[in-house]
Amino acid sequence: MxxxxxxxxxxxxxxxxxxxxEAKELIAAIAPLVKDAGCEVVACTPFVDLSAAQxxxxxxxxxxxAENCHWExxxxxxxxxxxxxLTSMGVNIVIIGHSERRQYFxxxxxxxxxxxxxxxxxxxxxxxxxxxxxxxxEQGITSELVAMQTKIxxxxxxxxxxxxxxxxxxxxxxxxxxxxxxxxxxKEAHELIRGxxxxxxxxxxTELPILYGGSVKPSNAHEILGLDNVDGVLVGGASLEAKSFxxxxxx
Ligand code: PGA
Numbered sequence: 001m002x003x004x005x006x007x008x009x010x011x012x013x014x015x016x017x018x019x020x021x022e023a024k025e026l027i028a029a030i031a032p033l034v035k036d037a038g039c040e041v042v043a044c045t046p047f048v049d050l051s052a053a054q055x056x057x058x059x060x061x062x063x064x065x066a067e068n069c070h071w072e073x074x075x076x077x078x079x080x081x082x083x084x085x086l087t088s089m090g091v092n093i094v095i096i097g098h099s100e101r102r103q104y105f106x107x108x109x110x111x112x113x114x115x116x117x118x119x120x121x122x123x124x125x126x127x128x129x130x131x132x133x134x135x136x137x138e139q140g141i142t143s144e145l146v147a148m149q150t151k152i153x154x155x156x157x158x159x160x161x162x163x164x165x166x167x168x169x170x171x172x173x174x175x176x177x178x179x180x181x182x183x184x185x186x187k188e189a190h191e192l193i194r195g196x197x198x199x200x201x202x203x204x205x206t207e208l209p210i211l212y213g214g215s216v217k218p219s220n221a222h223e224i225l226g227l228d229n230v231d232g233v234l235v236g237g238a239s240l241e242a243k244s245f246x247x248x249x250x251x
Pocket of ligand 1 (some may be wrong): 003013170174175177178212215234235236237238
């Protein structure tokens with residue numbers, strides 16, 4: 001599979017961290033140092049930080065993304081934010097289906113699919129997260145589970161829309177735990193996902209970037225990014241400090 005065909009993406013997922021002032025500071029610290037980065041640099045921030053982060057990222061090659069969006073354009077959905085609200089402020093990337101949403105906020109494959117649809121309809125690029133829990137891995141159902149998450153989330157997505165999809169394989173047991181999946185596990189899961197895509201789509205799959213996420217840090221980024229079917233990384237904890245995020249980008 002030709003990795004060179006795909007753009008490399010290093011995306012930060014800030015989760016529920018940073019105030020707007022801190023967001024501005026972090027983006028301002030990273031921006032000048034990534035201006036020649038040979039990859040796409042994305043920072044996905046809490047909703048309240050988007051404006052400040054966008055402002056700080058203006059004129060730089062850092063793209064600001066959100067961490068979720070609702071499937072309706074507007075309405076009585078207290079606490080939710082729509083894809084249109086995001087695009088109206090120039091935010092064109094959104095993470096959907098993160099395992100923390102699935103684990104703690106009742107996100108299901110069906111709601112993930114609805115959110116993916118809404119984001120694509122609004123013209124956004126989606127970073128779709130899939131991945132198994134430790135229990136599921138031990139039960140030997142990783143491939144089925146990841147295939148199911150991928151297929152349901154992307155059901156009804158056209159070849160054209162697929163150009164705005166990035167998949168992040170994030171084994172739940174490796175998120176925020178310090179445990180990283182080994183190279184063999186990562187390669188195998190990425191191959192499986194690419195195979196699932198091939199069963200769903202005729203052509204575009206070769207261009208779709210598949211990222212790895214789960215305890216990516218400066219010390220392991222080089223090895224992970226060197227794997228042939230890893231097109232980038234989605235970074236949580238280590239994206240919260242300029243130094244560690246830059247070290248990963250430079251890997
Ligand atoms: P982590 O998070 O890098 O802190 O493990 C990754 C993620 O949840 O996207």
